[in-house]
Amino acid sequence: MTSRRVNAVSPSATLRISEAAKQLKREGKPVVDMSVGEPDFPTPSFIIEAAYKAMKEGKVFYTPSRGIPELLEAISWKLKEENDVDFSPENIIVTPGAKYAIFEAIMSLIDEGDEIILLDPSWVTYEACVLMAGGKVVWVPHTKNFQDAPLEDYITPKTKMVILNSPSNPLGVVYPVSFLKKLRDLAIDHDLFVMSDEIYEKIIFDGEHKSIASMDGMLERTIIINGLSKTYSMTGWRIGYAAAREGVIKAMARMQSHSVSHPTSFVQYAAVEAIKGDQSFIGEMVAEFKARRDILMKGLDNLGISYAPPQGAFYIFMEVGESSMDFCERFLKEKYVATTPGAAFGKRYNTWMRVSYATSRGNIREMLERLEDFIR
Numbered sequence: 001m002t003s004r005r006v007n008a009v010s011p012s013a014t015l016r017i018s019e020a021a022k023q024l025k026r027e028g029k030p031v032v033d034m035s036v037g038e039p040d041f042p043t044p045s046f047i048i049e050a051a052y053k054a055m056k057e058g059k060v061f062y063t064p065s066r067g068i069p070e071l072l073e074a075i076s077w078k079l080k081e082e083n084d085v086d087f088s089p090e091n092i093i094v095t096p097g098a099k100y101a102i103f104e105a106i107m108s109l110i111d112e113g114d115e116i117i118l119l120d121p122s123w124v125t126y127e128a129c130v131l132m133a134g135g136k137v138v139w140v141p142h143t144k145n146f147q148d149a150p151l152e153d154y155i156t157p158k159t160k161m162v163i164l165n166s167p168s169n170p171l172g173v174v175y176p177v178s179f180l181k182k183l184r185d186l187a188i189d190h191d192l193f194v195m196s197d198e199i200y201e202k203i204i205f206d207g208e209h210k211s212i213a214s215m216d217g218m219l220e221r222t223i224i225i226n227g228l229s230k231t232y233s234m235t236g237w238r239i240g241y242a243a244a245r246e247g248v249i250k251a252m253a254r255m256q257s258h259s260v261s262h263p264t265s266f267v268q269y270a271a272v273e274a275i276k277g278d279q280s281f282i283g284e285m286v287a288e289f290k291a292r293r294d295i296l297m298k299g300l301d302n303l304g305i306s307y308a309p310p311q312g313a314f315y316i317f318m319e320v321g322e323s324s325m326d327f328c329e330r331f332l333k334e335k336y337v338a339t340t341p342g343a344a345f346g347k348r349y350n351t352w353m354r355v356s357y358a359t360s361r362g363n364i365r366e367m368l369e370r371l372e373d374f375i376r
C-alpha cells in the first residue's frame with residue numbers, strides 16, 4: 001500500500017526506547033532521560049518578545065517562500081561575520097528546522113543510484129533522507145580517535161556528496177582543519193558536493209569551528225545547513241536554513257513552495273532578533289554544557305568505560321561491550337535511564353550508545369551511579 005520511498009526507511013530504532021521511557025514516566029518511575037537531542041534551557045525572553053511583537057503587529061500571513069528579506073539579510077550577515085562565507089540573500093533559504101533543509105537539499109540533488117558518503121557514525125536523519133531520495137549510503141569508518149577517515153578509498157564515479165557534521169552528533173567531535181582540507185581537495189578533484197551541517201557550531205569546548213565553505217574553491221560546492229534549534233534553544237519553533245550556490249537554492253525553493261510554503265511568519269521575525277540580538281547567553285549555556293561534559297568524562301573514566309572524547313555538541317558516545325540495543329533496553333527497564341543505542345547511527349557501532357547531557361548535573365551524577373550499579 002505504501003510507497004517504495006517511504007518503505008525504504010524503517011521507523012526510528014530509538015523510538016522504541018523513548019516510547020518506553022515515556023510509559024515508565026507515566027507510571028511514576030524515576031526516569032533519567034539522557035536520550036534527548038535538545039538543550040534544556042528556556043528560549044531567551046527577548047526572542048519570545050520578538051515573536052509576540054510580530055504577532056501583535058499582524059505579521060501572521062504568508063511570507064515569501066524562501067523567507068522574509070530581513071531574515072535572509074541577517075543570515076547573510078551572520079555567515080560573513082562569523083564564518084567568513086560570502087553568501088548573499090539569494091544564496092539562502094529559510095526552512096522549518098534544519099532537518100527540512102537537509103531533506104530538501106538531498107531531494108533536490110540526489111538521483112536514484114547516486115552514492116553519498118556518510119562518516120560512521122552519523123546522525124540518523126542523513127541516511128533516511130538519502131534512502132528516501134533513492135540514493136545509496138556509503139559508510140566510511142573513522143580512524144585516529146575519530147579525527148580522520150579514509151574518504152579517498154570510498155569515492156567512486158557515482159559519488160555525488162559527502163555529508164559533514166562538525167561538531168558531530170553523536171560523537172561530539174570537532175574535525176580538525178587537516179581533515180577539512182583533505183575533504184576539500186577530494187571534493188574539488190572528484191567534483192563532489194559537501195553538505196556541511198553546522199548546527200552545533202557554537203557549542204564547542206575545545207577547538208574552533210571552521211566552515212568548509214570558507215576554504216578556497218568550496219563556496220560553489222558546499223551546502224551549509226544550520227538553524228536556531230540548538231544555539232538559541234528553539235527546537236520547537238522549527239526554524240533553520242541552508243546556504244549554497246543559487247542553482248541549489250532555487251531547486252530547494254521550488255520544493256518548498258509546493259510543500260510547506262515557508263516557516264511560520266512570526267518565528268521568522270523572532271529569528272532576526274535572535275541572530276542580531278545579545279548573544280551572551282550562548283556563552284553561559286556552553287559553559288554549563290562543558291561542566292556537565294567534564295562530570296561525565298570523569299565518571300566514565302572512573303568506571304573504565306571508553307568513549308569518543310567530545311569537543312562540542314552535548315552528546316557522549318561510549319562503548320558498552322555488548323549489543324547496545326539490549327543494553328539500552330535493560331538499562332531503562334532496570335535502572336530507568338533512557339539512552340540511545342549506537343546501531344541507530346551507523347554500521348559499526350552496535351556495541352556503543354549515545355548519552356545526551358542536555359540534562360541537569362544532578363541527573364548526570366544520578367545516571368553515573370545507576371550505570372555503576374548496572375554494570376557491576
Ligand SMILES: Cc1ncc(COP(=O)(O)O)c(C=O)c1O
Pocket residue numbers: 037096097098099100123165168169197199226227228229235239240
Ligand atoms: C546534527 C543535527 N542536524 C540537524 C538537526 C535538526 O535540527 P532542527 O531542529 O533545526 O531540525 C539535529 C537535531 O537533532 C542534529 O542533531
